[in-house]
Amino acid sequence: MSDKEIYRRILKFTNLAETNNKIDLELYDKYGVKRGLRNKNGTGVLAGLTEIGDVIGYNLKDGDKIPAEGRLLYRGIDVKDIVDGFQVENRYGFEEVCYLLLFGSLPTRNELKEFNEILGESREIPDGFTEDMILKAPSPNIMNKLARSVLATYSYDDNPDDTSIENMLRQCIELIARFPILVAYAFQAKSHYYDNKSLYIHNTTRNLSTAENFLHMLRVDNKFTKSEAELLDLCLVLHAEHGGGNNSAFTARVVSSSGTDTYSAIAAAIGSLKGPKHGGANNKVRQMMDDIKSHINNWDDKKEIADYLTKILKKQANDGSGLIYGMGHAIYTLSDPRAVMLKKKAYQLAIEKDMMKEFNLYESIENLAPEVFAKVKGSSKDICANVDFYSGFVYSMLQIPPELYTPIFAIARIGGWCAHRIEEFYGANRIIRPAYKNITEPSEYKELGKR
Structure with a gap:
């Protein structure tokens, strides 16, 4: 039987499956269910404690949300101060942020130097991995290939199930170092086998920053400008962490709470990030902007x-x-601090790339959207541009193909995921198991001939 015939026969069951998997939304209110783990006032249900990241977008007064300028904190430090700190010294910041998220404190100059060296040495992927796990099984979607590559890494690890803190840190640092390589190789395989383009597999470079190394591996001629690398580095810093409640970090924590291995937990987080309601949102912005421009x-x-x-x-x-x-x-209500910082850097590169006309269009939409929203919806809700609004524009200026937008998000977020995994494993140490109420009426089993 052909795949087409099997699919045709499966279609007969579609209506049955759809009908029997619908739940009346009014029942969520009846039973007091916090759908999406959100309270009625829009705040999140408190599901855990963390010292890793904090997202501040409003103040609460008598249960009501009071709009406020957005702030994002990594280990208690405002990310704006972190960005200002490394940029004023004319250096890259992503590696420093990964150190902060993993270990809980800012590194000294010597500690940062050593951490950078460890990351550089850890970029080499196992012998045969590129050929056997990436080139022999290319994928049209790089996020799926990244998840598969992470799971496959388990088989190349001599000690994959050891959940001691030292072994988990070793695994996490290797994943932080290797994500850009896995993404770059997966993209090259996709471009060659699905888009009929030439195949370029560049060797990784140990002494470059994560942003520089990724651009080096992505570009056919290995070339990039300092301003391009600085902007990509900023993107990585701003996407590195966003509190324990975001969907992919929570996924990493839920899976980690079962006591499973690092690779299983991180692969699950990748699957979560792929979704268009989460990490895939920047591609939705790009598609919308293409439509608007046309x-x-x-x-x-x-x-x-x-x-x-x-x-x-x-x-x-x-x-x-x-x-x-x-x-x-x-x-975020009045502002998303990530969008504010990204917009500032995007403006500078837009001048360099002669793309100010497009930048001005983005800015006009950002300014007009709240007014249009209030008029059409009759709502006084505060809305602001989020980080996804400008990130796609930034990547387009960096000549990064759209299929890499979400994988770059993963390259940035792996540090945050690993920090949450470690904190959940050693800080909470209890399997996450919420309750679901069954609302099906009892029914009797009928013998096959009587149905």
Whole structure:
């Protein structure tokens, strides 16, 4: 029987499966279920404690959310201060942030030097891995290939199930070092086997920063400018951590709480990040912007832009979702600090790349969207541009293909995932098992001939 015939026969059961898996949304209120682990006022259900990251987007007063300027803290330190600190010294910051997330304190100059050396030495992937695990089984989606590669690493580890702190740290540091290589090789394999392009497998370089090394491996000629590497490094820093409640970090914690190995927990987090409601959101922004650019004649005409945004919100344009992607956030209200910092750096590169016309379009949409949203929805809800709004534009200026947007997010977030895994394993040390209420009415079994 052919695959097509099997699929045709499966289709007969579609309506049955769909009908028997729908739950009346009113029942969630009836039983007091916090759908999506969100409270009615939009705050998250408290599910754990962490010292790793904190996301501040509002203040609470008598149970009500009071809008506030957004702040993001890594181990209690404002990420803006971290960024200002390494940029004023004209150096890269991602490695410093990984050290901070893993070990809980900022490194001294000597500690950072040693950590960078360890990361550089750990970039080499096992013999035969590229050929057997990446080139022989290319994937059209790099996130799936990354997850498979992480799981496959288990087989190349001489001590994969040892959950001692020293072994877990060794595994985590190796994954932080190798993620850019795995992504770069997966992209090259995809480009060659699916897009009929030439295959380029560049050797990794030990003495470059993570951002520099990734651009070195991605570019056909290995070339990149300092401003390009600095902007990518900033992206990595700003995406490295976002509190324990984000979907992929929570996934890493849930899986880690079972006591399983590092590779299983991180592969699960990758699967979570792939989703368009999480790490795939920046691609939604890119697709929306392509649609807007193709339908707006005058990018400087604010009224024309506002009219088209109105159509998007009314589900009359773009993908019919009624969403202006990149605008609004579950926690941030007045501003997303990541978007603020990324926009500032994007402006500088837009001048260098002669892309100010496009930058101005993004800025116009950012400024107009809240007004249009309030008018169409009749809502006073505060919405701001989130990090996904500008990250796709940044990657396009860096000539990074869209299929790499979410994998770059994973390259950045692996440090945060590892920190949450370690904290869950040693700090909480209890399997996460929430309750689900069964609302099915009891029924009797019927013999096959009587159904």
